[in-house]
Amino acid sequence: MNALFSLVSALIAVVALVVVSWFGVEAIGLDSVFGVIIPYIALAIFVIGVVYRIVDWARVPVPFRIPTTCGQGKSLPWIKADNLDCPYNTWGVIGRMFLEVFLFRSLFRNSKAELREGPRVTYASAKWLWLFGILFHYSFLIIIVRHLRLFMEPIPSFVQTITSVDGFFQIMVPTFFITDILFLAAVTLLFLRRVTLPQLRYISLPADYFALFLILGIGISGVLMRNFFKVDLLGVKSLAMGLFTLHPVAPPGIHPIFYVHLFLVSVLIAYFPFSKLMHAGGVFLSPTRNMANVNRSERYVNPWNYPVKVHTYEEYEDDFREKMKEVGIPVDKE
Amino acid sequence: MDLHDLPKPQDLMNINLNKPPETGWMDNPAVFRDGTYSYPAAGKNLKRLGMPNPREWAPTDQDWKLPDNWQEIILKGMKERLEKYRSFRLFMDICVRCGACADKCHFFIGSGDPKNMPVLRAELIRSVYRNDFTLLGKMLGRFGGGRELTIDVLKEWFYYFFQCTECRRCSVFCPYGIDTAEVTMIGRELLNLVGLNINWVMEPVANCYRFGNHLGIPPHGLIDMWEFMADDIEDITGIKVNLPINKKGAEILFVTPSGDYFADPGTYTCMGYMMLFHELGLDYTWSTYASEGGNFGLFTSHEMIKRLNAKIYAEAKRLGVKWILGGECGHMWRVVHQYMETMNGPADFLEEPVSPITGTKFENAKQTKMVHITEFTSDLIKNGKLKLDPSRNDKVIATYHDSCNPARAAGLLEEPRYVIKNVVNNFYEMPENTIREQTFCCGGGAGLGNDENIEMRMRGAFPRASALNHVVAKHDVNRLLCMCAIDRATLTALTHYWAPDVMVGGIHELVANALIMNGEKDRTVDLRGEPLGDEEEDE
Numbered sequence: 024m025n026a027l028f029s030l031v032s033a034l035i036a037v038v039a040l041v042v043v044s045w046f047g048v049e050a051i052g053l054d055s056v057f058g059v060i061i062p063y064i065a066l067a068i069f070v071i072g073v074v075y076r077i078v079d080w081a082r083v084p085v086p087f088r089i090p091t092t093c094g095q096g097k098s099l100p101w102i103k104a105d106n107l108d109c110p111y112n113t114w115g116v117i118g119r120m121f122l123e124v125f126l127f128r129s130l131f132r133n134s135k136a137e138l139r140e141g142p143r144v145t146y147a148s149a150k151w152l153w154l155f156g157i158l159f160h161y162s163f164l165i166i167i168v169r170h171l172r173l174f175m176e177p178i179p180s181f182v183q184t185i186t187s188v189d190g191f192f193q194i195m196v197p198t199f200f201i202t203d204i205l206f207l208a209a210v211t212l213l214f215l216r217r218v219t220l221p222q223l224r225y226i227s228l229p230a231d232y233f234a235l236f237l238i239l240g241i242g243i244s245g246v247l248m249r250n251f252f253k254v255d256l257l258g259v260k261s262l263a264m265g266l267f268t269l270h271p272v273a274p275p276g277i278h279p280i281f282y283v284h285l286f287l288v289s290v291l292i293a294y295f296p297f298s299k300l301m302h303a304g305g306v307f308l309s310p311t312r313n314m315a316n317v318n319r320s321e322r323y324v325n326p327w328n329y330p331v332k333v334h335t336y337e338e339y340e341d342d343f344r345e346k347m348k349e350v351g352i353p354v355d356k357e
Numbered sequence: 358m359d360l361h362d363l364p365k366p367q368d369l370m371n372i373n374l375n376k377p378p379e380t381g382w383m384d385n386p387a388v389f390r391d392g393t394y395s396y397p398a399a400g401k402n403l404k405r406l407g408m409p410n411p412r413e414w415a416p417t418d419q420d421w422k423l424p425d426n427w428q429e430i431i432l433k434g435m436k437e438r439l440e441k442y443r444s445f446r447l448f449m450d451i452c453v454r455c456g457a458c459a460d461k462c463h464f465f466i467g468s469g470d471p472k473n474m475p476v477l478r479a480e481l482i483r484s485v486y487r488n489d490f491t492l493l494g495k496m497l498g499r500f501g502g503g504r505e506l507t508i509d510v511l512k513e514w515f516y517y518f519f520q521c522t523e524c525r526r527c528s529v530f531c532p533y534g535i536d537t538a539e540v541t542m543i544g545r546e547l548l549n550l551v552g553l554n555i556n557w558v559m560e561p562v563a564n565c566y567r568f569g570n571h572l573g574i575p576p577h578g579l580i581d582m583w584e585f586m587a588d589d590i591e592d593i594t595g596i597k598v599n600l601p602i603n604k605k606g607a608e609i610l611f612v613t614p615s616g617d618y619f620a621d622p623g624t625y626t627c628m629g630y631m632m633l634f635h636e637l638g639l640d641y642t643w644s645t646y647a648s649e650g651g652n653f654g655l656f657t658s659h660e661m662i663k664r665l666n667a668k669i670y671a672e673a674k675r676l677g678v679k680w681i682l683g684g685e686c687g688h689m690w691r692v693v694h695q696y697m698e699t700m701n702g703p704a705d706f707l708e709e710p711v712s713p714i715t716g717t718k719f720e721n722a723k724q725t726k727m728v729h730i731t732e733f734t735s736d737l738i739k740n741g742k743l744k745l746d747p748s749r750n751d752k753v754i755a756t757y758h759d760s761c762n763p764a765r766a767a768g769l770l771e772e773p774r775y776v777i778k779n780v781v782n783n784f785y786e787m788p789e790n791t792i793r794e795q796t797f798c799c800g801g802g803a804g805l806g807n808d809e810n811i812e813m814r815m816r817g818a819f820p821r822a823s824a825l826n827h828v829v830a831k832h833d834v835n836r837l838l839c840m841c842a843i844d845r846a847t848l849t850a851l852t853h854y855w856a857p858d859v860m861v862g863g864i865h866e867l868v869a870n871a872l873i874m875n876g877e878k879d880r881t882v883d884l885r886g887e888p889l890g891d892e893e894e895d896e
């Protein structure tokens with residue numbers, strides 16, 4: 024599986040999705056298939072899928088307490104323990120998880136090894152992945168929140184606040200959102216990282232490119248329909264409200280680019296439970312991060328612990344009794 | 358293969374981290390090149406343990422003499438483990454291939470082989486997982502990143518899972534904490550199901566099972582070794598230390614890796630323990646049955662960890678001690694800290710450990726009832742219970758190598774440093790990317806510290822060596838301290854090849870050098886028998 028193959032096959036897949044939805048609406052008039060049926064199915068797959076995956080993970084036992092300790096553990100009272108990198112109680116675990124989930128703490132440690140004459144190796148700071156990752160996830164989050172204005176009437180005030188802050192810099196008319204730019208930039212940079220860094224290119228699978236292209240496609244179609252195709256927003260809103268209130272209708276005359284956008288989103292959420300995107304839920308269950316390093320102070324039970332064959336002291340003494348007596352080692356049986 | 362056969366460091370490191378092969382990794386089978394793999398386990402060792410498929414074979418053979426249904430065995434084993442270990446299951450599912458872990462592995466940095474990037478190491482097994490256990494993988498095959506479990510894939514597993522020292526450095530950097538060491542552990546368990554294992558792991562395991570220690574030393578042999586050390590101590594200090602063995606009713610059972618009994622420089626550390634305990638008048642005992650703190654079960658399977666580890670509590674119970682003290686070791690402490698009590702506990706026949714000298718309660722060990730020697734000693738020093746003369750170590754300019762397991766599996770970072778700083782005047786840290794939780798492996802952990810694997814070991818040792826050479830150049834460091842028996846052996850080869858002027862040693866060797874003992878004679882030599890001061894040194 025080489026890099027080009029992965030990239031091209033993923034690109035073809037996403038382009039095919041775009042073409043299918045565009046022509047499905049434009050040429051065959053499947054507005055309500057792409058506007059109503061598919062989104063509902065996708066949402067159902069997403070919800071059921073995510074719940075299923077999480078329950079499935081949660082059902083698998085954690086037999087041992089295996090936190091990765093990234094700081095000083097709690098031992099003697101005068102040694103300062105690091106509760107965030109090596110938690111010794113639930114608050115520490117919560118703090119550690121908070122830093123991981125909201126600030127990508129571990130990614131922030133990233134460095135880049137470089138070989139030099141000597142030979143020696145140096146470690147340059149490498150926070151790009153962290154930066155792109157943060158930009159990507161937070162702009163994604165804000166964009167999702169902003170979308171709520173389509174589904175709700177009246178629009179909740181926090182959505183309005185976020186929307187107006189996001190659109191504060193009126194670069195174009197209508198408002199061009201900062202997060203749109205950051206989002207597209209971040210996804211593009213994540214993609215460029217993947218194709219330009221040889222190590223990363225080597226490990227990338229079609230699935231890695233597929234997710235990026237799909238998300239990029241969503242972003243681009245979104246920006247296009249807002250700023251260039253000037254999609255009928257009222258129509259979109261009535262469709263969205265309809266979906267939300269379970270009285271779906273696909274109003275006629277919405278530009279196909281909207282259906283492309285909606286279809287790509289549908290594919291993304293339907294794909295989500297089956298893919299690496301589940302890292303979003305998985306991170307919370309990761310035993311190296313969500314367990315406290317109280318290994319020696321609190322009991323931990325393995326639900327499937329079973330008896331094993333051991334070599335007992337009696338067997339050992341039977342093997343060596345005479346020799347032990349000769350050299351004066353006390354024995355249990357004379 | 359021998360150290361002398363290796364090319365010069367500069368030539369060895371003529372590699373490029375940024376030039377993966379043209380062929381994609383799925384189609385690039387492993388090549389067993391001399392010096393980069395370990396010899397397989399002798400059939401007799403597997404037989405002794407009742408493990409599957411004992412036979413004689415070599416990785417370079419075409420036919421590995423596997424059972425006919427090996428595929429079925431492995432896939433069944435995978436299924437079982439996917440249902441028993443959330444770690445394994447999750448780590449199969451959530452990697453985003455972001456590459457953060459890629460250049461964090463010492464074997465990748467030292468070899469440039471992309472399959473030594475933790476992410477690819479895990480993908481070797483993940484590709485099979487996708488192919489056989491996930492919906493998209495089953496539907497899409499290769500497009501879905503799936504790969505059938507062929508004999509080449511299995512051979513690749515053997516090569517690369519025995520090219521991971523289970524050091525957990527990658528897991529520090531992964532945004533989801535994916536621990537490739539955990540994947541390797543499961544990978545090795547699966548390999549063991551069809552009789553694929555290495556002798557440098559299985560021989561110690563088989564020995565430990567029967568004799569109580571890795572080296573297969575019978576009880577009467579152990580006594581010789583310990584008494585030999587006691588004699589050396591007497592020569593150096595004039596004091597005959599007491600040497601309690603299998604003593605019932607002692608307060609404390611002392612367990613340390615057997616590597617400390619038989620070879621320099623571990624023996625100096627072992628002498629250090631004896632001197633310290635004697636000076637304290639500690640009511641303790643050595644055990645011949647539990648004469649091994651190390652546990653190569655960790656490099657075999659979870660079941661084997663338990664089978665070997667069971668001796669420690671069993672012996673504590675038989676001898677009727679109150680609690681257990683453990684010596685300087687790396688992987689032993691992963692087992693004690695993360696597995697022992699869960700596997701073989703609860704040890705409710707023991708008491709919560711209290712230092713008989715200072716009265717300090719070791720709250721952090723109140724359930725396991727096993728205390729780390731640097732916790733014990735740093736508490737003694739903090740309470741002023743030891744008379745120390747660090748100037749006796751003035752010839753030593755030290756740096757400290759955090760062993761992977763105490764650092765990343767137990768969070769033991771400050772205790773050893775506190776002890777070191779109190780017993781030696783010259784101490785310099787290596788660069789921060791290479792110590793504490795980011796410490797680099799010695800290159801020979803997890804059973805890979807054998808001679809035939811020497812090239813790969815020296816490659817894996819390179820990041821540690823590079824950091825060491827940094828402080829050698831800057832501060833004239835001449836002693837690499839560590840608290841791990843495997844390290845004391847493998848780092849010695851490391852310094853030999855990479856930093857010939859540096860000696861390797863344990864912490865309690867320096868403690869004992871500095872320790873002013875009651876009634877000792879005027880000391881002129883250190884535990885290595887080398888003159889203490891500079892005067893005698895120059896001609």
Ligand code: HEM
Nearest residue numbers: 123124127156213231234235300302303306453454455532
């Ligand atoms: C601890 C929390 C999280 C961390 C550390 C994290 C980190 C990452 C990283 C490193 C990538 C890979 C970028 C690349 O391709 O190189 C990624 C991708 C992605 N993440 Fe997260 N993520 C987290 C939580 C979430 C959450 C809560 C969501 C919610 C939807 C999410 C959705 C995505 C998506 C859609 C992608 C893009 C797909 C891709 O690039 O493969 N992530 N994340």
Ligand code: SF4
Nearest residue numbers: 452454455456458531
């Ligand atoms: S850092 Fe973690 S998520 Fe990223 S490639 Fe490595 S194992 Fe996968």
Ligand code: SF4
Nearest residue numbers: 462521522524525527
């Ligand atoms: S555990 Fe250590 S040796 Fe194994 S892949 Fe991770 S960094 Fe490499």
